[in-house]
Every structure is written in structure tokens, then in C-alpha cells.
Amino acid sequence: MLTMGWTDGSTFLPVNSILLSTDNKKNRVNEAVSLDKRTVGYKRRKLSMAKGTEAMLELLKAAKTVGIPAKYVLFDSWFSSPKSLHAVKNLGADL
Numbered sequence: 669m670l671t672m673g674w675t676d677g678s679t680f681l682p683v684n685s686i687l688l689s690t691d692n693k694k695n696r697v698n699e700a701v702s703l704d705k706r707t708v709g710y711k712r713r714k715l716s717m718a719k720g721t722e723a724m725l726e727l728l729k730a731a732k733t734v735g736i737p738a739k740y741v742l743f744d745s746w747f748s749s750p751k752s753l754h755a756v757k758n759l760g761a762d763l
Contacts, residue, residue, distance in 0.1 A: 669685060670686050728761070
């Protein structure tokens with residue numbers, strides 16, 4: 669699970685989250701029914717099967733479009749590759 673939240677240093681409020689899944693059909697436990705590609709559910713399911721670093725960037729972009737820009741991004745060790753660090757810096761956030 670990947671959770672994005674807002675904090676003032678002592679409080680944490682979750683803003684958006686996504687359950688990550690695998691793109692490999694053999695490794696999925698329960699295959700979902702097919703959805704219309706125009707729905708939000710399809711887009712969320714597609715995002716859940718993306719790489720974690722790509723999903724993180726999409727969550728940051730989505731938060732920015734609704735008025736919650738990220739001034740600072742705190743990385744866990746799973747997402748701290750040089751490529752993801754540069755991508756977040758290009759979005760305008762400080763690391």
C-alpha cells in the first residue's frame with residue numbers, strides 16, 4: 669500500500685492511497701471483472717499495476733491538481749532511486 673498524506677510535523681492526514689498489485693496475471697490471487705476503460709475504477713486498477721515509483725508520481729500529480737501541492741517529499745527506502753528523486757524534483761518538490 670502506498671499512502672500520501674499531509675503533515676504539520678506532529679499530525680498526519682492521509683490524502684490519497686493506492687494498493688499496489690502485480691502486472692503478472694499468474695501472481696494475482698483474485699482476478700477482477702473487466703471494467704469500462706472510461707471509469708475511475710479502471711484507471712485506479714491500471715495505476716495499481718504500475719511500478720511503485722510511477723504510482724508515487726501519479727499520486728503527487730493528482731494531489732497538485734486538486735490544490736495540495738507537495739513542498740517536501742519524504743522518501744521511504746523502497747522509492748528512493750535516483751530516477752524517482754529527479755522526477756520529484758522536476759515536479760517542484762524539495763527532498
